[in-house]
Amino acid sequence: MPAREPQYGPEDGVELPIPEPPKPGERLTGDEPSAAARRSTDEPTAADTTDLRSPGAPESGTRSGFVALAGRPNVGKSTLVNAIVGRKVAIVSDKPQTTRRAIRGVCTGPDYQLVLVDLPGVQRPRDLLTERMQGRVETELRECDAALFVVNLEEGIGPGDRWIAEALRKANVPVIIVANKVDRLNKSKLITALNETNELGLDAEVFPISARYGDQVDALVDHVSALLPEGPFYFDTRDSSDQRLEVHLAELVREQVLRRTFQEVPHSVEVEVTDIERRDDELLIVSAAIWVETDSQQGILIGKGGDMVKRIGRAARKEIELEMDEHIHLDLTVRVRKNWRREDRLLDRLGIE
Known part of the structure; x- marks a missing residue:
């Protein structure tokens, strides 16, 4: 596979393209459904997107598909996604x-x-x-x-890993075990940790990587792309994510919290962007x-x-300005809504299915 561009994040001062903001006078409000909230109607899951391939994508000789990243909390899934995509998504x-x-x-x-x-x-x-x-x-595990x-090699294999392994066996999809955080182990501990992956009982290749530093990420991409079915692309080649602007901005604020x-x-x-307005250019x-x-x-x-x-606002505004390459005025309010995690309607509005 040709060498890909180095991976950067907002901390490097690199412009990171995200969905277009509104034009002067236009507004996006919190009443508009997020990408996840719309998914059940006009953004189907992987199993339903056969007819949604990008019309501008190559017609033959290409592979494409949905690749689910599963794991316990804090094993580095999001860091790995960002490393593969080359953008902070x-x-x-x-x-x-x-x-x-x-x-x-x-x-x-390329293909x-x-x-x-x-x-x-x-x-x-x-x-x-x-x-x-x-x-x-x-x-997602059933439909990928x-x-x-x-x-996480540093923590070893636990009950949560075994639950995921069982779910993957039932899903009957090609699996690669990604052994992350190899940078934190010496050679002897690394060998012991890799052997522990046999406890998962999966007929899967094991890829030791460091998502944080990008070690072996290109090799992983080569390997998983070969497992995908042949077919044209789902998204335009310039796309890096399907997130809507207001969802992405809300997540950047929540990250600082x-x-x-x-x-x-x-x-x-939880953070909800309630309004986006351009006052001038x-x-x-x-x-x-x-x-x-x-x-x-x-x-x-x-x-x-x-x-x-x-402090939350200043840090979030800096992240947003680096990504959008323009001046941002960020207005934050902190509101109490007791038991919001148990409210169907609010979770629907926030796009948490």
């Missing part, structure tokens, strides 16, 4: 439940296109939110063309609500004299 933090939606990133080569589905980390459902997240995992089973909060607060937070105004479940959580996120929400 999924937010990353060390908190469980960072990924709540099935994020799709697109990696296109292949991988549609990478970054799944929520497998965990025991505790409320409607986590029930929906785990339901999405099971659905291939699966990357990401395991996750990096600055602890204990129950990160799990109790040089300023985009983004309004977003940070939802929490209790008054005490609201107080923590606002901080003394508004210090915490200001």
Whole structure:
């Protein structure tokens, strides 16, 4: 496979294209359904997209398909998606439940296109939110063309890994076990950890990688692309994700919340972009609500004299400006909605299926 461009993130100051913002005078409001919310009607899952191939894609000699990334929380699935795509399409933090939606990133080569589905980390459902997240995992595993089973070599194989292995056996799809975080182990520990993957009982090749540093990522892409069915591409070759602008911006704000909060607060937070408006050719105004479940959580996120929400806003605005290459005014409000994780209608509106 020809060498791909080096992987960069927003911290490198590289312009990262995302869906087009509104033109002057246009507005996007929170009443518009997100990409995930529309998926059941006009964005079908992998099994239903046979007739949605990109009309401009090559007609023959190409392979394309949906590749699900499954694994326990914090094994590096989102980091791997970003490394393969070469863009930041999924937010990353060390908190469980960072990924709540099935994020799709697109990696296109000369004769292949991988549609990478970054799944929520497998965990025991505790409320409607986590029930929906785990339901999405099971659905995507059944409907994908291939699966990357990401395991954390540093932590070893656990019960969650065995649950995923069983789900993959039932799905009967080609599987590659991606043994991540090899950079954290010496040679002897690495060999021991790799041998532990035999406990999963899968007839699958094991790829040791470091998603963080990009080690062996190109080789992994070569291998998984060969497993995909022949056919034209699903997406335009310039696409890197199917996320709508307001969903992507909300996720960038939530990423900054996750990096600055602890204990129950990160799990109790969701962000909803309620309005996007261009005032002129040089300023985009983004309004977003940070939802929490209790008054005490609201107080923590606002901080003394508004210090915490200001720090979240500054960091999120910097990320957004780097990606969009324009000036942003970000207006954040922290709102209380008790038990929002158990509300069907709100989860539908937020696009969490």
